[in-house]
Amino acid sequence: MNIKILLRTSIRVLRKHKIRSLLTILGIMIGISAIIVTFSIGRGAEEAISSTILGMGEGTIYIMPAEFIKRGALRSDVAQRVKITTREMKKIKQNSPEIQEISPMQMTVQQLEYGKKIAQGTVVGCHSNMMKVNDNKVLMGHFFNDYHLHQKLNVIVLGSKIAKDLFNTEDPIGKIVQINKQPCQVIGVLENKPHFWGPRDPNEWAYMPFTVAKKICRGTDESETEVTMIGIKPYKGVDSEVLLRKIKSILRFYFKTKPGEEDQFTIFDQKSIEEVARDAAGVIKLFGLIAAAVSLLVGSIGVMNIMLVSVKERTREIGIRMAIGATKGSIRKQFLIESTTLCIFGGLIGVMLGILGQIGISQAATLPVVIELTPMIISLIVTIIIGVFFGYYPAYQASQLNPVDALLERI
Amino acid sequence: MALLKAIDIAKTYHTGTRPVQVLKDVDLAIEEKEFMAITGKSGSGKTTLMNILGCLDTPTSGTYLINNTDVSHMDADQLAHIRNKKIGFVFQRFNLLQDMTAIENVCLPQLYAGVYEKEALKISKEYLEMVGLEHRTHHFPTELSGGEQQRVAIARALSNNPSIILADEPTGNLDSATGEKILELFKNLNKEKSVTVIIITHDKGLAEQTNRMVRLIDGKIVEDTKI
Numbered sequence: 001m002n003i004k005i006l007l008r009t010s011i012r013v014l015r016k017h018k019i020r021s022l023l024t025i026l027g028i029m030i031g032i033s034a035i036i037v038t039f040s041i042g043r044g045a046e047e048a049i050s051s052t053i054l055g056m057g058e059g060t061i062y063i064m065p066a067e068f069i070k071r072g073a074l075r076s077d078v079a080q081r082v083k084i085t086t087r088e089m090k091k092i093k094q095n096s097p098e099i100q101e102i103s104p105m106q107m108t109v110q111q112l113e114y115g116k117k118i119a120q121g122t123v124v125g126c127h128s129n130m131m132k133v134n135d136n137k138v139l140m141g142h143f144f145n146d147y148h149l150h151q152k153l154n155v156i157v158l159g160s161k162i163a164k165d166l167f168n169t170e171d172p173i174g175k176i177v178q179i180n181k182q183p184c185q186v187i188g189v190l191e192n193k194p195h196f197w198g199p200r201d202p203n204e205w206a207y208m209p210f211t212v213a214k215k216i217c218r219g220t221d222e223s224e225t226e227v228t229m230i231g232i233k234p235y236k237g238v239d240s241e242v243l244l245r246k247i248k249s250i251l252r253f254y255f256k257t258k259p260g261e262e263d264q265f266t267i268f269d270q271k272s273i274e275e276v277a278r279d280a281a282g283v284i285k286l287f288g289l290i291a292a293a294v295s296l297l298v299g300s301i302g303v304m305n306i307m308l309v310s311v312k313e314r315t316r317e318i319g320i321r322m323a324i325g326a327t328k329g330s331i332r333k334q335f336l337i338e339s340t341t342l343c344i345f346g347g348l349i350g351v352m353l354g355i356l357g358q359i360g361i362s363q364a365a366t367l368p369v370v371i372e373l374t375p376m377i378i379s380l381i382v383t384i385i386i387g388v389f390f391g392y393y394p395a396y397q398a399s400q401l402n403p404v405d406a407l408l409e410r411i
Numbered sequence: 412m413a414l415l416k417a418i419d420i421a422k423t424y425h426t427g428t429r430p431v432q433v434l435k436d437v438d439l440a441i442e443e444k445e446f447m448a449i450t451g452k453s454g455s456g457k458t459t460l461m462n463i464l465g466c467l468d469t470p471t472s473g474t475y476l477i478n479n480t481d482v483s484h485m486d487a488d489q490l491a492h493i494r495n496k497k498i499g500f501v502f503q504r505f506n507l508l509q510d511m512t513a514i515e516n517v518c519l520p521q522l523y524a525g526v527y528e529k530e531a532l533k534i535s536k537e538y539l540e541m542v543g544l545e546h547r548t549h550h551f552p553t554e555l556s557g558g559e560q561q562r563v564a565i566a567r568a569l570s571n572n573p574s575i576i577l578a579d580e581p582t583g584n585l586d587s588a589t590g591e592k593i594l595e596l597f598k599n600l601n602k603e604k605s606v607t608v609i610i611i612t613h614d615k616g617l618a619e620q621t622n623r624m625v626r627l628i629d630g631k632i633v634e635d636t637k638i
Contacts, residue, residue: 001522012510320506323467324567325495325523327488403467407506 001330003337010338013310014345024306025346027299028386031292032347032379036354037361038288039375042281044367049277051194053270057134059240061232062105062268063092063247082255082264085225092230095250098238103127104210104227108217112162112206113178119165121204123156123179125213126231133231136202141173141188149209154216157188161203182216184208240269296382299346300390307339307394318398319406328399335398339391340384347383351376412479413440414574414607415464420473420483422459422630433459434630437473441609443574446601448610448618451627458579460627461611465498465577466490478574495523499568499606503580505560507552513563514539514548520571531570538566542596558589565596569606576600578610582617594620 014021056062065084086104093102106125111118124130128145131138144155156177163172163186172186193202208216234243244267251257255264311318318331326334355371362369404410422434433456441447451457462468463475466482469490475483482493499520500506507516517535522528539548542562552560561581568576578597582590594617601608610621618624619638626634 001525002528005522005528009510016510316506317508320508321519321523322491323465323494323500323506324520325491325571327491327523329488330523404462407467407502 001326001333006334006337007341009334010341013338014342020306021342021345024302025299025342025349027295027302028343028346028383029299029350029353031294031296031299032350032383033354033357034288034292034295035379035382036351036375037357038285038292039372040354040358040370041288041361041365041367042285043370043372044362044365045281045284046278047368047370049274049281053274053277056270056273057136057231057233059234059236059238059270060134061234061240061244061247063088063230063232063251064228064266064268066264066266083226084230084265085227087225088251088254089227089230091254092232092247092250096243096246098234098243098246099232100235101129101132101231101233103130103133103231105130105229105231106210106213106217106226107228108213110179110206110217112158112166114166114175117166119162119204121159121162121206123213123217124205124207125210125217126207127210130207130231133233136193137191138188139191140171141186143188143207144209149211152209152211152215154182154184154212155187155208156184157190157207158186159190159201159203159205160192161201162206163189179216180219184212184216240271244269296386300343300386303339303342303346303386304390304394306342307335307391308397310338311335311394311398314398315401315406315409318401319403319408322401322403323407331401332395332399335395336388336391339394340387343383343387343391344380347380350383351379354379413476414443414445414478415439415441416474416476416479417464417470418474418476420463420470420475422456422463422468423471432630434463434470437630437632439625439632439635441607443607444601444605445623446598446608446621447623447625448612448621449625449627450612450615450618452613455627456630457611457613457627459630461577461579461609464575464609465500466493495520496571497573497575499565499571499573499576501561501564501568501576501578501581503583505552505557505564505584507560507563507567509552512549512551513544513555513566516552516563517566517570520567524571535566535570538569539563541569542566556589557585558592561585561589561593562596565593565600569600569604573606575607575609578608580612580614581610582614583612590617 063084065082089102089104093099103126107122109120110123111120128143128149131143138157139160143157148155158172166172166177167175172189175186176183177186234240247267248263251265252263257264321331358371359369361367417437417439420434420437421432423430423432437460449457449460459468463470470483473483474481477493477497482490485493508519511519514532514535517538518528518531521531521534536545536548539545542565544559544562544566547555547559552563555563576597582593585593597608597610600606610617612618621638623637624634625632
């Protein structure tokens with residue numbers, strides 16, 4: 001008997017017991033939709049991470065004191081903290097012709113006030129080339145230049161979110177905002193950067209000359225040279241691995257780090273951040289998949305159970321089929337196709353639910369919607385495997401019935 | 412050369428503590444184109460004999476030959492093949508599949524034999540016409556009367572063109588008028604299509620309308636008469 005006829009028979013049987021079939025495949029449906037949602041959240045998170053990383057500037061490297069992060073893994077033991085200053089920055093620049101732009105970054109969280117409005121943001125004291133370091137673009141006005149830097153003029157360039165919070169529809173250019181009771185003139189506003197999650201929204205940053213930030217934000221004397229981090233933009237085509245190793249050896253030499261000792265600083269490049277972020281996304285995926293697997297297992301046992309019931313209920317039918325010439329193999333095939341059809345239906349409904357769930361979650365979490373074919377195909381393959389694997393025992397039982405006993409329902 | 416030949420067949424069931432011998436020393440030869448009845452009271456072993464003759468069951472001892480081939484030691488799939496090709500069953504309870512229409516029921520043995528569905532449908536239609544049910548092809552068993560259901564069952568039994576029809580109390584669930592018609596149908600099949608028809612019944616009146624009567628008492632053949 002060919003598969004087409006068996007499939008038609010299966011669908012007829014499943015339709016006859018609609019509610020029972022639906023309840024049976026509930027576990028499969030939930031499991032499969034969990035797989036779809038998990039995959040898409042994972043992918044969405046990766047996309048979000050990628051665009052956030054691109055928001056750091058393409059190929060940009062950041063150096064911070066104390067190594068708390070290693071390639072791909074957070075470190076629990078934080079090595080002794082050293083100061084990184086503009087002196088180290090100059091050493092790096094002198095020894096690395098691969099570097100196109102380099103800027104110190106002195107970062108503090110500040111309250112910015114305009115009239116009665118208050119916005120909180122990260123104020124970055126930097127050099128005039130900062131926009132080239134992190135690939136930011138000015139939307140209105142302009143960035144500060146070396147004149148502002150050397151004359152220590154109180155000017156500030158706002159990220160888009162701060163500008164919106166403080167000025168809303170008003171034109172911010174030329175207006176005065178207060179930071180630590182010090183007036184600063186807004187000379188530019190930056191373009192909005194894509195940002196999906198996490199506390200560090202780059203649109204909540206504001207930039208001012210390094211010399212001014214020291215004075216206003218830290219109140220330290222002007223000879224202070226400590227920085228929060230150094231931002232480096234290499235020339236295009238530079239092998240970042242080679243440059244990273246070079247910077248590392250310069251700093252180790254400068255800090256007199258002994259061979260075998262851990263670094264006292266951290267170098268962030270896109271790759272290392274990406275790896276950490278992908279690990280985090282991987283953990284989310286793993287938990288989702290474990291939940292999906294548990295649900296699928298429970299669902300599969302449900303399918304097996306209902307198939308055993310079905311075989312029991314249809315003992316006489318099996319007997320009749322055997323009497324008119326069905327072999328053990330064809331009885332087994334019939335029940336296997338039935339369980340597989342059941343599971344495939346569960347899988348298909350699960351995929352649909354998954355897509356709906358995914359759209360819902362993406363909207364709630366402002367993640368990009370990523371609809372991919374691969375998890376759907378994987379899901380359907382999984383359901384077929386479940387149908388065959390968990391349907392085999394009931395089908396085998398059916399095929400082992402003795403025709404006479406089955407006909408008389410003497411089981 | 413006999414079509415069916417049972418030699419010294421015995422069947423013992425092992426249920427409970429004591430073995431129960433249901434058939435003993437059964438020797439029976441059935442020729443082609445015979446129209447006969449196996450009778451006996453309930454518990455006489457006639458259904459067990461039918462199951463063995465129909466390859467639904469195997470004897471505990473003895474030899475059973477169909478067309479001179481020993482089938483008493485065949486495996487389940489080989490027996491399924493013989494049931495499919497050589498034997499058509501008609502049961503007292505009709506035993507149609509309730510979820511299938513009349514024509515689908517008739518098709519089933521052919522589909523198990525590997526006939527294409529289109530071809531099977533064509534043949535099935537012819538058989539349904541033959542039993543006078545051309546107007547009922549797409550009805551489900553529940554929509555048919557007992558007599559009609561039994562006709563569908565007969566069309567199904569015929570659909571692989573078997574050489575033997577085994578009918579177990581085929582009129583047992585029918586009123587006497589309908590029963591007469593079914594018996595008439597068997598007679599015609601035997602005459603026109605040269606099918607060997609074996610009717611298992613406790614009804615002596617019915618048995619006497621055949622050409623040969625084999626009577627069983629306590630698992631033994633006690634009478635074998637040509638009528």
